[in-house]
Amino acid sequence: MQHRQSGFTLIELMIVVAIIGILAAIAIPQYSAYTNRARATDALSLMSAYKTAVSEYVSSNGLTAAQLGEITDANLGMADTDFSSGNVASVNLAAGVITATFAAGVMEAATMVLTPTITSGAVQWVCSTTVANMQFVPDNCRTAAAGGL
DSSP, rough: OOOOOOOHHHHHHHHHHHHHHHOOOOOHHHHHHHHHHHHHHHHHHHHHHHHHHHHHHHHHOOOOOGGGOOOOHHHHHHOOOOOOOSSSEEEEETEEEEEEOOOOOOOGOOOOEEEEETTTTTEEEEEEEEEEEEEGOOGGGGGTTOOBB
16 A cells, blocks of 8 residues: 655755745845835936926027026926925926935935036936935936936
8 A cells, every 4th residue: 555645845845945035035135126216216207397397498498508597496387386205205496407305214315316408409417316326226317427318
């Protein structure tokens, strides 16, 4: 008469636990990086309304680089607008420069800054940030001299 095995052996269970441990060691840091990149993307998406408004204002009024100080919330018709989310405490505009400040507890309340440059009537955006870990921000924000958006 044959005796049939019922259940798993100890070694089989140990192998499964080891595989799960290895996968968790890889997946948890990747998930953390993914969520932080999503937070940075949230900031950029909130900043996009200002980007569009500034570009339109520059184009419509023929502003030069020396006239960036004229770009205010009131001139853009956005005086009563508040851009914020669970990840971003505020998005502000000053002289055409758009600054997003992350909420407390999100990326150490760092900032992302979009600075416009006007060349021949076209607006180019340069992104910079104070986020400590550069893998959490888009490629074009990883250095202050990065290419425009």
